[in-house]
Amino acid sequence: METLYQILNPDFLLRNSIYTSVLIGFACPLVGVFLVMRRLVFMGVALPQISSTGVAMALSLPMWLGFNLTEHGSHSTHALAFAGSITFTLTAILVLAFLERRGRGQPEGRLGTAYVVASALSILLLSKNPYGEIGWLDMLKGEVITISNFDLLLTAVTLVIVIAALALFHKELLLVSFDREMAVILRKKVVFWDMLLYLLIGLTVSMAVLSVGPLIAFGFLLIPALMAHLFARNMHQFTILASLIGGAVAFFGFWVAYQYDLPVGPTDVVLLGGLYAFAWIAAKILPRGLSITYKA
Amino acid sequence: MRADTQQTMDETLITLDNLSIGYNKQAVLTGMSFSISRGSFTAILGANGSGKSTLLKTVLGLLPPVAGHIDTASRGAPLVFGYVPQSVQFDAVYLLTAFEVALMGSYGRVRPGLIAPSRERAFTRECLRAAGAEEFARKRFAELSGGQKQRVLIARALTTRPDILVLDEPTAGVDRNATHSVMEFISQIRKERKITVLLVTHDFAAVRKHAEQVIWLHEGAVFYGTARELLSPERMAEMFERGID
Numbered sequence: 001m002e003t004l005y006q007i008l009n010p011d012f013l014l015r016n017s018i019y020t021s022v023l024i025g026f027a028c029p030l031v032g033v034f035l036v037m038r039r040l041v042f043m044g045v046a047l048p049q050i051s052s053t054g055v056a057m058a059l060s061l062p063m064w065l066g067f068n069l070t071e072h073g074s075h076s077t078h079a080l081a082f083a084g085s086i087t088f089t090l091t092a093i094l095v096l097a098f099l100e101r102r103g104r105g106q107p108e109g110r111l112g113t114a115y116v117v118a119s120a121l122s123i124l125l126l127s128k129n130p131y132g133e134i135g136w137l138d139m140l141k142g143e144v145i146t147i148s149n150f151d152l153l154l155t156a157v158t159l160v161i162v163i164a165a166l167a168l169f170h171k172e173l174l175l176v177s178f179d180r181e182m183a184v185i186l187r188k189k190v191v192f193w194d195m196l197l198y199l200l201i202g203l204t205v206s207m208a209v210l211s212v213g214p215l216i217a218f219g220f221l222l223i224p225a226l227m228a229h230l231f232a233r234n235m236h237q238f239t240i241l242a243s244l245i246g247g248a249v250a251f252f253g254f255w256v257a258y259q260y261d262l263p264v265g266p267t268d269v270v271l272l273g274g275l276y277a278f279a280w281i282a283a284k285i286l287p288r289g290l291s292i293t294y295k296a
Numbered sequence: 297m298r299a300d301t302q303q304t305m306d307e308t309l310i311t312l313d314n315l316s317i318g319y320n321k322q323a324v325l326t327g328m329s330f331s332i333s334r335g336s337f338t339a340i341l342g343a344n345g346s347g348k349s350t351l352l353k354t355v356l357g358l359l360p361p362v363a364g365h366i367d368t369a370s371r372g373a374p375l376v377f378g379y380v381p382q383s384v385q386f387d388a389v390y391l392l393t394a395f396e397v398a399l400m401g402s403y404g405r406v407r408p409g410l411i412a413p414s415r416e417r418a419f420t421r422e423c424l425r426a427a428g429a430e431e432f433a434r435k436r437f438a439e440l441s442g443g444q445k446q447r448v449l450i451a452r453a454l455t456t457r458p459d460i461l462v463l464d465e466p467t468a469g470v471d472r473n474a475t476h477s478v479m480e481f482i483s484q485i486r487k488e489r490k491i492t493v494l495l496v497t498h499d500f501a502a503v504r505k506h507a508e509q510v511i512w513l514h515e516g517a518v519f520y521g522t523a524r525e526l527l528s529p530e531r532m533a534e535m536f537e538r539g540i541d
Contacts, residue, residue, distance in 0.1 A: 171408075229389070
């Protein structure tokens with residue numbers, strides 16, 4: 001319990017790390033719900049890895065062009081990394097979604113190849129980059145340690161924008177996901193709403209990868225949503241439960257990692273995996289009726 | 297009677313002018329010219345792969361015509377379609393209640409960023425009641441039977457306040473009793489609300505009983521006429537070159 005008091009203390013040295021983890025824990029499942037509903041779970045695996053390749057590429061560019069990145073301060077490094085991450089994530093999501101919609105080839109094969117090539121490329125790029133040693137390799141491994149006030153603020157603002165857009169346009173995003181034909185017949189701008197959803201997924205993934213690394217990003221994108229789907233009775237419960245599970249596990253995972261001196265990312269993901277297994281067994285035993293009846 | 301037959305009734309809602317339909321610029325059916333009038337009940341008949349769904353999707357604006365022209369406007373305003381797709385196409389992963397599915401019909405009138413107002417929710421409940429789906433409005437859509445899902449989808453189509461109700465094999469995967477009940481309901485709602493109906497089906501018996509006009513797609517040819525004329529044993533025998541009872 002002493003550790004718990006320590007990490008809840010406003011003067012706690014790693015407070016930014018825990019705030020960021022919890023923010024990512026709450027926000028990632030909100031877009032993860034759409035990945036699960038649109039049957040894009042494999043995309044949820046590949047995107048964080050592709051995003052981290054974008055980070056590695058962005059950090060390698062100045063070196064190739066002969067610039068010294070450390071002279072420009074950590075904010076410009078972070079901005080550059082964010083630009084690389086968002087560019088790669090959005091490009092990948094648009095290309096993969098386009099190929100998925102055409103329905104040709106093997107989607108699993110494409111996503112698996114994208115994942116493994118992105119993983120290898122990230123490591124290759126950063127292993128030859130002197131700045132890669134200044135924390136970025138740790139980030140790729142899921143070590144959430146050095147998060148500045150600026151990083152925390154950027155994460156918070158981005159995630160608030162994502163959550164606000166998801167809440168505001170939930171009706172439209174749900175309609176184009178559930179029944180695209182109906183959306184076209186109702187003269188909704190289907191391509192615009194698809195693009196908005198991909199943008200929100202891309203922003204969340206990029207921010208999560210930059211703040212806590214691809215491992216946690218992937219874990220929080222999908223596992224809370226899959227877990228919540230076992231018990232929820234309607235869309236509101238599904239979304240809220242997934243987000244609460246993500247936020248709670250992020251906090252608890254950080255506590256466990258701090259208590260036992262473990263890396264936060266792997267601790268969070270193992271906790272999520274264990275909880276998912278437990279939830280799956282519980283859902284098989286318990287009747288599907290733990291929830292509140294929806295009032296029409 | 298071939299596809300170029302014109303029907304002259306009071307008000308034309310849909311006009312097909314030398315229309316060719318298909319996918320990826322490859323025509324499946326060509327040279328279709330006919331019209332559908334307000335208040336009519338038209339059935340599209342044909343075997344699997346004959347182009348029924350392609351025709352329906354072209355009329356709905358989901359597929360572009362390969363050639364020719366289609367006019368779907370009433371008094372200068374675009375038509376409002378109440379579309380009833382096949383219920384089997386929906387993914388059970390969506391945790392939507394029957395009410396939430398039906399409410400989607402009102403989204404064409406609710407601006408982005410706003411939730412459906414209480415008058416739209418009340419109208420949705422009214423449509424669910426009219427479709428006989430009120431009692432399972434709170435149940436999960438994915439957990440309903442085939443017949444119940446069809447009623448919810450019909451309620452959703454009514455919620456759009458449609459000029460024309462378009463149904464894609466509404467009795468596919470539905471048992472015999474429910475099929476009868478769904479067809480009777482469509483016929484009844486059409487009379488009560490004076491709605492135009494365009495129905496894709498395999499069910500000859502239902503077409504004979506309820507439809508006025510028939511568009512029959514058969515081996516690349518399009519036949520258009522009244523149900524009584526096209527579905528007479530003599531006419532059917534002529535088309536199939538054998539007798540069908």
